[in-house]
Amino acid sequence: NAGVTQTPKFQVLKTGQSMTLQCAQDMNHNSMYWYRQDPGMGLRLIYYSASEGTTDKGEVPNGYNVSRLNKREFSLRLESAAPSQTSVYFCASSGFIGYEQYFGPGTRLTVT
Amino acid sequence: AQRVTQPEKLLSVFKGAPVELKCNYSYSGSPELFWYVQYSRQRLQLLLRHISRESIKGFTADLNKGETSFHLKKPFAQEEDSAMYYCALISGNTGKLIFGQGTTLQVKP
Numbered sequence A: 001n002a003g004v005t006q007t008p009k010f011q012v013l014k015t016g017q018s019m020t021l022q023c024a025q026d027m028n029h030n031s032m033y034w035y036r037q038d039p040g041m042g043l044r045l046i047y048y049s050a051s052e053g054t055t056d057k058g059e060v061p062n063g064y065n066v067s068r069l070n071k072r073e074f075s076l077r078l079e080s081a082a083p084s085q086t087s088v089y090f091c092a093s094s095g096f097i098g099y100e101q102y103f104g105p106g107t108r109l110t111v112t
Numbered sequence B: 001a002q003r004v005t006q007p008e009k010l011l012s013v014f015k016g017a018p019v020e021l022k023c024n025y026s027y028s029g030s031p032e033l034f035w036y037v038q039y040s041r042q043r044l045q046l047l048l049r050h051i052s053r054e055s056i057k058g059f060t061a062d063l064n065k066g067e068t069s070f071h072l073k074k075p076f077a078q079e080e081d082s083a084m085y086y087c088a089l090i091s092g093n094t095g096k097l098i099f100g101q102g103t104t105l106q107v108k109p
Helices: none
Strands: A004-007 A010-013 A019-025 A031-038 A042-049 A064-068 A074-078 A087-094 A107-111 B003-005 B010-014 B019-021 B024-026 B032-038 B045-049 B072-074 B083-090 B097-099 B103-108
Touching: A004 A087, A010 A019, A019 A031, A019 A087, A031 A064, A031 A074, A042 A064, A042 A074, A042 B097, A074 A087, B003 B083, B003 B097, B010 B019, B019 B103
Parallel strands: A010 A107, B010 B103
Antiparallel strands: A004 A019, A019 A074, A031 A042, A031 A087, A064 A074, A087 A107, B003 B024, B019 B072, B032 B045, B032 B083, B083 B097, B083 B103
16 A cells, blocks of 8 residues: 555746646545645645545635545646745545545645 | 644754653644654654554653643653654544644754
8 A cells, every 4th residue: 555645756846837736545535635834834734625526725725726536636736836835745635534644745846 | 713832843852851742722622632743754644642542652642621732742752753743633613634833853862
């Protein structure tokens, strides 16, 4: 079991460029999440998907969109990247909402 | 408002010294609290949860509802305990995790 995987591991974008961060889990979990981690801010929830076919905004959704492609995959899209989106992005999954979350290795994104 | 506060950004101790990582929360009702740990170059992983009342890697945490705290303790720190520690609670309304700002524990030899 790979658990939660994320691609890419690192990415550098110019302001205004777009990109999609990919996340997949092989634990048959229903719920998936996207967080960003910034120094002094902890982890903040961007979007989550309680179950396949549903997505909801978290604490900091502005500038992002998500797609729950199927039960395994949950992608995060930056349509027009801004320097304020420079961060480390973590995907996580859990059996159901409220259960223990398992995290991916993270994607380090720099927007110049 | 539901909130988790970790007042220390950095805690530095010597090997063998006791460790206490502070966590305070704001929540109406009975919270479900967790400690997550992130070792260098590794992913975030669950360390312990208050429901299970277990001890993992020598760490324990007791929920104090009167003081709204869930401090993480270890009697004798080891160098391999050096990591970033996050306290988190589950929002009963939404089931989402709310994280504190994190505390970096540095254990010096």
